[in-house]
Amino acid sequence: MNRLNERLAQLRQQGRKALVVYIVNGDPAPEVTLETMHAMVAAGADIIELGVPFSDPMAEGPVIARGHERALEHKVSLRATIEVVRQFRAVDQATPVVLMGYTNPVERMGYEAFASSASAAGVDGLLTVDLPPEEAGALHSELKKANMENIFLLAPTTSQARATSIVRLAGGFLYYVSLKGVTGAGHLDIGAVEQKVAQLRQLTDLPICVGFGIKDAATAKAIARSADGAVVGSVLVDKMGSMQGQGAAQIAAAVAELIKPIRQGLDEL
Amino acid sequence: MSKTTESAAVDYSQYPDKNGHFGPYGGRFVSETLMPALDELEQMYNRLKDDPEFRREFDYDLAHYVGRPSPLYYAERWSKQVGGARIFLKREDLNHTGAHKVNNTIGQALLAKHSGKSRIIAETGAGQHGVASATVAARLGLKCEVFMGAEDVKRQSLNVYRMKLLGATVHSVTSGSRTLKDAMNEAMRDWVTNVDDTFYIIGTVAGPHPYPLLVRDFQCVIGREARQQCLDMTGKLPDALVACVGGGSNAIGLFHPFLADDSVKIYGVEAGGHGVETGEHAAPLNDGVPGVLHGNRTYLMEDEDGQIIETHSVSAGLDYPGVGPEHAWLKDIGRVKYVAINDDEAMAAFRTLTRVEGIMPALESSHALAYAAKLAATMDPEEVIIVNLSGRGDKDILTVAQLDGIEV
Known part of the structure; x- marks a missing residue:
């Protein structure tokens, strides 16, 4: 069992909801990321999703897409992202870290090289937005060998039949995309999410975390009434982008301030 | 007859497979x-x-809206000037809206x-x-x-x-x-x-x-027509096909109905930009690596981190870091040879065709024309090349004028 599964099991046992936070590695500058990761944990984040910058982040809305662009101005790569996790692990051995990104950088590094290097650095899982289960076989087996979880997205358009085949490969948690759209979109329908989460529960015992469109304590809380956790990303990335040029400590503190009320909201459930 | 034994066994109609590969x-x-x-x-x-x-x-x-079939035109004056094979132009530029x-x-x-x-x-x-x-x-x-x-x-x-x-x-x-x-x-x-x-x-x-x-299926009308027109006009299949390749839709449309004809040599022409050796180009099949972008695995222009890099071509329609996956495969199995033509060569071909044949080609198509001229010069007058004239050049007049330092 890796850190990710341990943490999720622990939360379930405690009856608590998972707060999953997303930032882009190297955004707005490389020296900001590590300090922000630690600050997010201190503010109550349970799982860190670290975005791997990509030149063509097709599934991202404008806020996170700009985060990728800012990171790429500093040439921040997949290898550099793995390195940040290694540095994070020197201090924090408990908080699960999942990389989230696109297939091509992983493919360029090589599936096997990626899996062994990421695992050695302390990465617990990988979510590749543009790698559906139909194409994921080869990478999946490398991740398994390296004791990393392969996290899959499910969408409002995913049929129950498709969900069944996705669940077969999925590890860690199911990431349910709350709406038809890109990250940071604004048309969240809580009722529809509840219904879908209930359907997914019939297929799996895996924890279900919901993301896309969760902006604050109120939306996180509403989502987590049915889900096991909430993923918060765009609102953090937006803040970090707006503070470009300021010091790492300041940015990390500002991100922590955004996370605290969300943690509080989730803990009220 | 340069086919490898590997590709000789391929049944092209069976691709892609049911998963799109x-x-x-x-x-x-x-x-x-x-x-x-x-x-x-x-x-x-x-x-x-x-x-x-x-x-x-x-x-x-x-037939009634696009105006098909598009003519196959023997560019006699240009062929004679080049000296070598007879060059025929598949006139997709005459379609409604001006391109394939x-x-x-x-x-x-x-x-x-x-x-x-x-x-x-x-x-x-x-x-x-x-x-x-x-x-x-x-x-x-x-x-x-x-x-x-x-x-x-x-x-x-x-x-x-x-x-x-x-x-x-x-x-x-x-x-x-x-x-x-x-x-x-x-x-x-x-x-x-x-x-x-x-x-x-x-x-x-x-x-x-x-x-x-x-x-591909919708564009194959180009190759089906060209095949019949060539048989009607010359009594035989062409010896070579030439088309420009950005994403590759006009090229696959011309090529696909000829893939099983082993005697037909096929050339896809990528945008060499300032020259493939400069790195400033849009020629992933000449100078790229396989990767994943825009929903498919294919050859891409990318850096060592797997980031897609900026491309360069004088022609906006070829300025793309990827290429259709079928082209990637046809390259690997050796059925199609992918070459590059740089900006200057394409511009020269644009001017030549305009002046010699009274046909103003798109800058995209001009890449194919430039390569066809090189190729024709190495061939005999009995031999036939079909070039896909994929679009007309009206849209490029401002670009050309700018290169000439003229304000239109």
Whole structure:
């Protein structure tokens, strides 16, 4: 069992909801990321999703897409992202870290090289937005060998039949995309999410975390009434982008301030 | 007769396989939200493609709206000047809207109509696909929104205005490198948001399965006609085919009906930009590596971190870091040879054809013409080359004038 599964099991046992936070590695500058990761944990984040910058982040809305662009101005790569996790692990051995990104950088590094290097650095899982289960076989087996979880997205358009085949490969948690759209979109329908989460529960015992469109304590809380956790990303990335040029400590503190009320909201459930 | 034994055994009609793969290329690499929409499109296309009523509608539109068949024209004066093989031009420039792109948009618009979706979106580079999409949308009364890189909006302002006159909304895309690849990213983002009521008309043989398949099928009318026309005019099959390759839709349309004809040598011409050796080009098959972008695995221009790099070509329609997956596969199995022509060579061919034959080619097609001239010079006068003249050059006049230092 890796850190990710341990943490999720622990939360379930405690009856608590998972707060999953997303930032882009190297955004707005490389020296900001590590300090922000630690600050997010201190503010109550349970799982860190670290975005791997990509030149063509097709599934991202404008806020996170700009985060990728800012990171790429500093040439921040997949290898550099793995390195940040290694540095994070020197201090924090408990908080699960999942990389989230696109297939091509992983493919360029090589599936096997990626899996062994990421695992050695302390990465617990990988979510590749543009790698559906139909194409994921080869990478999946490398991740398994390296004791990393392969996290899959499910969408409002995913049929129950498709969900069944996705669940077969999925590890860690199911990431349910709350709406038809890109990250940071604004048309969240809580009722529809509840219904879908209930359907997914019939297929799996895996924890279900919901993301896309969760902006604050109120939306996180509403989502987590049915889900096991909430993923918060765009609102953090937006803040970090707006503070470009300021010091790492300041940015990390500002991100922590955004996370605290969300943690509080989730803990009220 | 340069075929390898490996490709001699290939049954080209069996590709892509049921998962959209051409060997290791192609496939479906998109976010989960779009997977069901692609399944649905594939099922609809499989149902309709052999449906006689659908075929009849498609053929009727190609004949009466597009103006097909397009002529095969013997460029006699130019051939004699080059000295060598006889060069025939497949005149896709004479199609309604001025390029081969409309063959595909007619087909996909029919699919859109059958799907019941009320809105179409498209990405465009040079603007030809955007114009062709806006055209069919106007005719069918569908709402049309076109995504175009801000750089391309600037260098293809005539086409932007044409699209607006046709009633389309043109979105200038300012993310990333502000060219075709970013327009495609933005179109995908729109599609994922509006998937319920929107049909995405992809303009080239790239993207997730089934797009490379259906765009190819719609464009194959080029090669089928050319094959028959060549037999009628010369009494034999051509000895060589030449077409430019950006995403590769005009090329695959010409090539595919000839793939099983072992005697026909086939050349795809990529944009060499400032020269392949300079790194400033758009020639992934000449100087790229396999990777995943825009829903398919194919050859890409990328750096050592797997980031897609900026491309360069004088021609907006070829300025793309990827290429259709079938081309990637045809390269690997050796059936098609992919070469590069740089900006200057293409410009020279543009001027030559204009002056010698009175035909002003698109800068994209000029790449194919430049290579055909080189190739013809090495061949005998009994031999025949067909070049796909994929589009007309009117849209490029401002670019050419600018290079000449003239204000139009």
